[in-house]
Amino acid sequence: MGLGADRWRRRIRLERQLHDGASLRISALSLRLGLLRPDDDRFERAVGELQDELHAVLDELRAVANEIYPALLDEAGLGAALRELVDQAGMRATVRADEERFGAAVEGAAYFTVRDCLLAAADSAVHPGPVEVTVRRDGADLVLSLRGVTACHAEHVHDHARPLGGSVLVAAHGSATESTPVDGRTITVRIPCE
Amino acid sequence: MRVALAEDGALFREGLLMLLKAAGHEIVGAVAGGDELYALLATEQADVAILDIRMPPEPDGGLTTAERLRAVHPEMGLLFLSHYAESHYLMRILQIGTDGIGYRLKEKVGSVEVLTDTLDRIAAGEIVIEPVLAKRLVERPRGNKKDAVSTLSEREIDVLRLMAEGRSNNGIAGQLFVTPKAVEKHIANIFSKLGLHTDASEHHRRVLAVLTYLRSQRGVG
Structure with missing residues (x-):
C-alpha cells in the first residue's frame, strides 16, 4: 500500500461518519420538529426527547472533530491530549510528557500514532499489559516511545510518522533491530521538528 | 440571581x-x-x-x-x-x-x-x-492496587462519585435512596480510608477526598 493511503481511508471514514451519524439524526429531527404541536399533551416530553437527540448529534460531531484534530492537542499539547485520550477511552496506559510544544504537524502525527497503537493494543487478545508512553525532545527531534506494545503496531506508526520524515525503531529488551518484527516491547519514533 | x-x-x-x-x-x-x-x-x-x-x-x-x-x-x-x-x-x-x-x-x-x-x-x-465527567473519572478501573481509592467499597465509590459531582449529603442520600445518616457514615469511612485528618473542616475534607479520588483516576506516573 502506498504512503498516504491511510489518510484517504481516514477521510472516507470521516465522511461516512458525518453522513450516517449526525446528518441522518438532524434530518430525522427536522421531521419530528415539523410534527410537534404545542397543544399536544406530550409536548414537554417530546421537547425533552428532541433535546436528548440533539445531545447525541453533538456527541457524534465531537467524535468527528476529535478524529480531525483534537482541540485539546492544539490548545494544551501532547501531554494533556494523550492523558485525556487514555482517560476517556479507559485505556491501560500511562503517559509521560512535559509541556513542551512541537508544532501542529508533529504533534498531530505523534498523537494519532499513539492513539492508533493504543486502540490496536486494546483490541488485541494477547495484549501483555499497560503501555508506557513517553514523549520528549532530543535536539531538533521529538522522540516518542511506546513500551509494552507488540511489533505489529509499528504499521500504525509508519503511517503517521513517515510522511514527516520520521524514523521508527522496534526494540526487544533494549536490543534494537531496525524494522525486524519482534513481538512485544518498545517502539521508538523519532520525528524531526522542522 | x-x-x-x-x-x-x-x-x-x-x-x-x-x-x-x-x-x-x-x-x-x-x-x-x-x-x-x-x-x-x-x-x-x-x-x-x-x-x-x-x-x-x-x-x-x-x-x-x-x-x-x-x-x-x-x-x-x-x-x-x-x-x-x-x-x-x-x-x-x-x-x-x-x-x-x-x-x-x-x-x-x-x-x-x-x-x-x-x-x-x-x-x-x-x-x-458535568455528570458524564464525574462518572467517567470514578468508574475508570486502574491497575494500581496500592491506591487508597481501590480500598473503597462499591457503595463508598458511589458516594464519592456524587461528592465529585458536588452533591450535598442530602442530595447524595436522595440519589442513592438511603438516609443522610447512612451517607455521613459512608463519608466518614471514605475520609478514614483516604487518610484525611479530622482536624480539617468538613468542607475541606470533602474537597480533598474528591481531589484524591480524581488524581487516583488520572494514572499520573
Whole structure:
C-alpha cells in the first residue's frame, strides 16, 4: 500500500461518519420538529426527547472533530491530549510528557500514532499489559516511545510518522533491530521538528 | 440571581440570555470576551459569572479571566461552559477554586430547571461537575492496587462519585435512596480510608477526598 493511503481511508471514514451519524439524526429531527404541536399533551416530553437527540448529534460531531484534530492537542499539547485520550477511552496506559510544544504537524502525527497503537493494543487478545508512553525532545527531534506494545503496531506508526520524515525503531529488551518484527516491547519514533 | 455572561459565540450567547431571562434571573451584562467581563464586573455585582472556556483572550480566556476574577471577587460563583467535558480542564478549574464553581457542557444547561439548579448550587458554594465527567473519572478501573481509592467499597465509590459531582449529603442520600445518616457514615469511612485528618473542616475534607479520588483516576506516573 502506498504512503498516504491511510489518510484517504481516514477521510472516507470521516465522511461516512458525518453522513450516517449526525446528518441522518438532524434530518430525522427536522421531521419530528415539523410534527410537534404545542397543544399536544406530550409536548414537554417530546421537547425533552428532541433535546436528548440533539445531545447525541453533538456527541457524534465531537467524535468527528476529535478524529480531525483534537482541540485539546492544539490548545494544551501532547501531554494533556494523550492523558485525556487514555482517560476517556479507559485505556491501560500511562503517559509521560512535559509541556513542551512541537508544532501542529508533529504533534498531530505523534498523537494519532499513539492513539492508533493504543486502540490496536486494546483490541488485541494477547495484549501483555499497560503501555508506557513517553514523549520528549532530543535536539531538533521529538522522540516518542511506546513500551509494552507488540511489533505489529509499528504499521500504525509508519503511517503517521513517515510522511514527516520520521524514523521508527522496534526494540526487544533494549536490543534494537531496525524494522525486524519482534513481538512485544518498545517502539521508538523519532520525528524531526522542522 | 444576578448573572454576568461572557461567551464569544453570538448565537449561543443570545440563546443562553433568553434562557436566563426565562428562568427569572437578572442579567448584569453579556459580553464576548474575558477582558470585557473583567471590566464589567469592576462596576457591576454578580452572584455568578458564566464563562465560556474557549474565548478571548485566546486560547482559554475563560480560565485566565476566572483566575483574575476569583482574586478580586472571591465570593462570586463561577460557571464554566464548554463544548468538551475534559479532565484536563476540570483539573485547571479545581486549581482556581473548589467552592462556588462549576463546569458543564454547553448543551446540558439547555432547560430552565437544569440551568437554575446549576446556578443555585454554585451560588450556595458547591462544586458542580458535568455528570458524564464525574462518572467517567470514578468508574475508570486502574491497575494500581496500592491506591487508597481501590480500598473503597462499591457503595463508598458511589458516594464519592456524587461528592465529585458536588452533591450535598442530602442530595447524595436522595440519589442513592438511603438516609443522610447512612451517607455521613459512608463519608466518614471514605475520609478514614483516604487518610484525611479530622482536624480539617468538613468542607475541606470533602474537597480533598474528591481531589484524591480524581488524581487516583488520572494514572499520573
